[in-house]
Amino acid sequence: MHNIQLAATQIVQQVLVDGRNLNQVLDESLRRKSVWTPAQRAALQDLSYGTLRFYGQLNAVLDLLLHKHMTDNRITYLLLVALYQLQYSKAAKHAVVDHAVRSADILNPKIRGLVNAILRNFLRTQDALLVQATQKDEGRYSYPQWWIDELRMQYGEHATAILDAGNGHPPMTLRVNRRHGTTADYLARLSEQGNGARLIAPDALQLEKPVSVDKLPGFFEGRVSVQDAGAQYAARLLDVRDGMRVLDACSAPGGKTAHILETADVEMVALDKDEKRLQRVDDNLQRLGLTATLLAGDAATPDVWWDGKPFERILADVPCSATGVVRRHPDIKWLRRRKDIASFALQQTEILHSLWTLLAEEGKLLYATCSIFNQENQSVIDCFLAKHPEARQLPIDLPNGALLPNDAHDGFFYALLQKTA
Numbered sequence: 001m002h003n004i005q006l007a008a009t010q011i012v013q014q015v016l017v018d019g020r021n022l023n024q025v026l027d028e029s030l031r032r033k034s035v036w037t038p039a040q041r042a043a044l045q046d047l048s049y050g051t052l053r054f055y056g057q058l059n060a061v062l063d064l065l066l067h068k069h070m071t072d073n074r075i076t077y078l079l080l081v082a083l084y085q086l087q088y089s090k091a092a093k094h095a096v097v098d099h100a101v102r103s104a105d106i107l108n109p110k111i112r113g114l115v116n117a118i119l120r121n122f123l124r125t126q127d128a129l130l131v132q133a134t135q136k137d138e139g140r141y142s143y144p145q146w147w148i149d150e151l152r153m154q155y156g157e158h159a160t161a162i163l164d165a166g167n168g169h170p171p172m173t174l175r176v177n178r179r180h181g182t183t184a185d186y187l188a189r190l191s192e193q194g195n196g197a198r199l200i201a202p203d204a205l206q207l208e209k210p211v212s213v214d215k216l217p218g219f220f221e222g223r224v225s226v227q228d229a230g231a232q233y234a235a236r237l238l239d240v241r242d243g244m245r246v247l248d249a250c251s252a253p254g255g256k257t258a259h260i261l262e263t264a265d266v267e268m269v270a271l272d273k274d275e276k277r278l279q280r281v282d283d284n285l286q287r288l289g290l291t292a293t294l295l296a297g298d299a300a301t302p303d304v305w306w307d308g309k310p311f312e313r314i315l316a317d318v319p320c321s322a323t324g325v326v327r328r329h330p331d332i333k334w335l336r337r338r339k340d341i342a343s344f345a346l347q348q349t350e351i352l353h354s355l356w357t358l359l360a361e362e363g364k365l366l367y368a369t370c371s372i373f374n375q376e377n378q379s380v381i382d383c384f385l386a387k388h389p390e391a392r393q394l395p396i397d398l399p400n401g402a403l404l405p406n407d408a409h410d411g412f413f414y415a416l417l418q419k420t421a
């Protein structure tokens with residue numbers, strides 16, 4: 001087990017010190033560990049995700065345990081991983097401590113005694129330490145202070161529920177491809193295999209327990225995809241009908257593109273700035289038996305790639321802070337900076353203005369983010385509407401366009417705009 005602890009230590013360090021993306025670092029690490037069993041791989045994922053999910057709390061506890069600054073960073077991250085295990089995993093406490101001491105022996109043998117002392121001290125005084133750690137917001141909520149302040153300003157007393165929801169374990173939700181069968185049929189297939197699930201939205205089934213996609217009946221034949229229920233609002237809100245010309249302007253990896261194509265026979269153009277990610281749109285569409293014209297290009301500079309034919313529907317699922325999906329990506333909490341929000345808002349405004357010129361008269365544009373910060377959401381729309389008298393925001397069936405993260409879905413924002421004559 002100390003190998004898993006060490007690998008998680010390196011992953012957490014690469015995220016927090018080098019600012020790297022957790023998914024990528026974990027993938028790279030797992031590729032190097034080809035001999036590891038599925039259980040070991042799952043344990044590495046749990047340790048890395050869990051430590052980052054509760055980093056604020058664990059770090060506050062560690063601060064209380066350390067009497068002076070730890071000079072070896074690697075030991076700091078090892079201690080954080082071990083504290084996560086002691087606090088949140090079912091692993092035997094003595095085994096966690098023993099493994100941490102062995103890990104320390106490999107990293108810096110001079111500090112093994114200190115590691116042992118710190119972790120044993122934690123076990124002796126755990127309850128009091130946790131109470132003390134929660135005196136500070138970062139220790140209570142496990143988010144950076146600026147993020148907590150921002151949410152309190154925006155959501156008042158509801159901020160706590162939003163912060164806590166972001167620390168939960170995300171559900172696994174499927175989107176049933178209605179071209180291949182009904183949700184009822186698929187529920188029956190799942191149940192034959194012993195997988196419990198429930199219908200939570202028109203095409204969305206939430207699984208009782210996550211499974212790997214190769215265990216999903218008909219996955220490779222395109223019967224289902226994995227997609228959060230919040231993301232599945234896009235295809236419904238866009239109000240597409242057969243024969244329409246549709247642009248998905250920020251399409252990769254193609255979840256929403258595919259859902260739209262499953263919903264209606266449209267002429268779809270799927271654009272993305274990132275050519276590599278566009279390949280994933282292609283893979284997804286092929287698996288699902290769907291077709292679209294794929295274009296690599298910048299939504300903010302349509303002159304370069306647009307053929308001049310207006311679109312009746314546009315989906316602008318713009319790049320954003322992704323603050324609504326932190327339970328799936330806990331690294332985001334520690335990688336984002338306050339100033340990023342303003343720079344995303346600028347990018348989003350630019351994309352929205354450029355895409356508007358491509359929209360047909362009476363056409364509809366759906367603006368979407370997975371952010372919970374108003375600055376990237378209704379604020380962008382309000383500024384846009386102030387400059388475009390020919391644009392009106394249509395009512396949608398969501399309070400203030402916002403879906404806040406909860407048991408059923410991640411956090412999203414949607415605004416539907418129509419171009420009037």
Ligand SMILES: C[S@@+](CC[C@H](N)C(=O)[O-])C[C@H]1O[C@@H](n2cnc3c(N)ncnc32)[C@H](O)[C@@H]1O
Binds near residue numbers: 250255271274318
């Ligand atoms: C939120 S993701 C889209 C998710 C996708 N719609 C889905 O449901 O699977 C945002 C995407 O926008 C792309 N992107 C960022 N800036 C862009 C730009 N200026 N023009 C086009 N695509 C952009 C990114 O490469 C990324 O794939």
